[in-house]
Amino acid sequence: MSRSISKSKYLAGLQCPKLLWSHYHAKEAIPGPDAATQAVFDQGHEVGRLAQTLFPGGTEVEWSEDGAAMRATTEKLLAERRPLYEATFGAAGVFARADILNPVEDGHWDIIEVKSGTSVKEINLHDVALQRYCYESAGIPIRRCHLMHINNQYVRRGALDPHGLLHAEDITAAIAPLIPDVPVRIQAMQQMLAQPVCPAVEIGEHCDAPYPCPLKAECWATRWASEAAATPTGTWTWDASAIGAFLDDLTYPLYLLDFETMGTAIPLFDESRPYQQVPFQFSLHVVERLEEEPRHISWLWDGTGDPRQAMFTELRRAIGNTGSVLAYYKRFEEARLQESAAALPEHAAWVDALMPRMVDPGDPFRLRAARHPALGERRWSLKLVLPLLTDLSYDALEIQDGCSASAEFLRVLDAKTDPAERAVVRKNLEEYCRQDTYGMLAILRKLDSMR
Ligand code: SF4
Incomplete structure (x- = not known):
C-alpha cells in the first residue's frame, strides 16, 4: 500500500x-x-x-x-x-x-x-x-x-x-x-x-x-573538504603607505563598538517594525594607545521592555565627545543607531554628531590595502580576517555568529528559560560580543606593524 x-x-x-x-x-x-x-x-x-x-x-x-x-x-x-x-x-x-x-x-x-x-x-x-x-x-x-x-x-x-x-x-x-x-x-x-x-x-x-x-553537512562534506584543501594559502601583502594613512586618520581615544541585535516577526516594542534589528547588547573597547591594554565596557540588556533607552544612556556615558568610533562593517552599527534615534528623538542630535566619527576597520581589507590570497578579491569579513591576521578566532566560543546571538538572547527573554541556563547564555553572549571588539584592536595592532 x-x-x-x-x-x-x-x-x-x-x-x-x-x-x-x-x-x-x-x-x-x-x-x-x-x-x-x-x-x-x-x-x-x-x-x-x-x-x-x-x-x-x-x-x-x-x-x-x-x-x-x-x-x-x-x-x-x-x-x-x-x-x-x-x-x-x-x-x-x-x-x-x-x-x-x-x-x-x-x-x-x-x-x-x-x-x-x-x-x-x-x-x-x-x-x-x-x-x-x-x-x-x-x-x-x-x-x-x-x-x-x-x-x-x-x-x-x-x-x-x-x-x-x-x-x-x-x-x-x-x-x-x-x-x-x-x-x-x-x-x-x-x-x-x-x-x-x-x-x-x-x-x-x-x-x-x-x-x-x-x-547539507552530510551531502556537502566532500565538496567543502576539497574547497578547504584548495583554499589559497600564502602570506599577507600590503600597501604600507595606504595603511599608514588609514591609521593616521584615526583620532584617539578610539572607541571600538559592536552591537548585537534581535529582529522578531512580531515587533516587541513601540516604534519598531517587523524584523527591525533592535540592539540588546554592545561591547565597547576604549583605546588610549594601541600598545596599551584597553578599557572594556560590556552592556547587555537585563530588563524586560525596550532596551534602546538604556542602550543610549550607557553608550552616551561611555563614548566621549572626541575620538574615532570604529565598527567593523560600520553601516550595520550606523543603521541601528539611526533607527534607534528615530524611535527616541531625544538622542537624534547625539547620533548625528557621532556619524562623522564612525570609521570602518575593515576598509584596509575591503580596499585591498592589505591582501591575503585566502580572502580573494571581495571577502573581508571580520570572521575571515581575524584568524588570518591574528592568533584570535571564534572557534572556542559557544556563540560564533550574530544569528545565534540573537536566538540565544530570545531564550534569555523567555520566562520559561531556567535562571541558571539564562546566566550561562548571558556569559556566552558577553564573550562573543567582546571578541568582536577586542578582535578589532588586534587587527589595528597588526596593521600598525605593517606601516
Ligand atoms: S542534495 Fe543533499 S543537501 Fe542538497 S537538498 Fe538534497 S538532501 Fe539536501
Whole structure:
C-alpha cells in the first residue's frame, strides 16, 4: 500500500527527493534545528496564534500522534461551522493541517495559510495547492485560498494591532495551475519512497532554496573538504603607505563598538517594525594607545521592555565627545543607531554628531590595502580576517555568529528559560560580543606593524 505523504514532507520532496527519502527511511540522519532555526520556527508559531485572533470563536484541533483521532475531531467540528485552527485531513495519499479554515457562504470554507515571511513565495503556493487538493479530495468544498503574511510596513504603537501587522493575499488564482500537478507529484514521490535505496541527487542551488537543507553537512562534506584543501594559502601583502594613512586618520581615544541585535516577526516594542534589528547588547573597547591594554565596557540588556533607552544612556556615558568610533562593517552599527534615534528623538542630535566619527576597520581589507590570497578579491569579513591576521578566532566560543546571538538572547527573554541556563547564555553572549571588539584592536595592532 502506498504511503500517505504529509504536507511538510511533500514540500521537502519538491526541494529534493533525497531529503524526502531520508525523512522516511533515515530520519536519524537528519539533525534537529539549531538555535537560530528553532527561533524562526517559534516565531512562526507565534504569528500563527496571532492570526487566529482575527478569526475569533474558533476551535483548535490539538496535535496528536494519532492522525485518525485528529481527523475524527476535525470531522465533528466541521458541522459546527465555526473557524477551525489546525483542521486535519487525509485523502488521496496526502495528509495536511490547515492553519485556519474559515466557514463562508453555501457551506464552503476559505483556507488561510499563515506565514511569518513578508511576501508570498513560490513554495507557499505549492503549500496551499497541496492543501486545497487534500481538503477537496476529503469532500470539503473550498471557496478561496489566502496567504496571510507579515506586513513589513507596520509600525507598532501601543498594543499590537493584528489587522495592521498581518496582511492576507488572495492566492486562489495563483495556485490553480499547480493543483493538477499535485496528484502526479504525489504518485512519483510514493514510487520513489517505495525504493529501498536513497535516490542519488547532485548537490546544487536547491540545497539552499527554498530552505537551507538539514542534510547539507552530510551531502556537502566532500565538496567543502576539497574547497578547504584548495583554499589559497600564502602570506599577507600590503600597501604600507595606504595603511599608514588609514591609521593616521584615526583620532584617539578610539572607541571600538559592536552591537548585537534581535529582529522578531512580531515587533516587541513601540516604534519598531517587523524584523527591525533592535540592539540588546554592545561591547565597547576604549583605546588610549594601541600598545596599551584597553578599557572594556560590556552592556547587555537585563530588563524586560525596550532596551534602546538604556542602550543610549550607557553608550552616551561611555563614548566621549572626541575620538574615532570604529565598527567593523560600520553601516550595520550606523543603521541601528539611526533607527534607534528615530524611535527616541531625544538622542537624534547625539547620533548625528557621532556619524562623522564612525570609521570602518575593515576598509584596509575591503580596499585591498592589505591582501591575503585566502580572502580573494571581495571577502573581508571580520570572521575571515581575524584568524588570518591574528592568533584570535571564534572557534572556542559557544556563540560564533550574530544569528545565534540573537536566538540565544530570545531564550534569555523567555520566562520559561531556567535562571541558571539564562546566566550561562548571558556569559556566552558577553564573550562573543567582546571578541568582536577586542578582535578589532588586534587587527589595528597588526596593521600598525605593517606601516
Ligand atoms: S543537501 Fe542538497 S542534495 Fe543533499 S538532501 Fe539536501 S537538498 Fe538534497
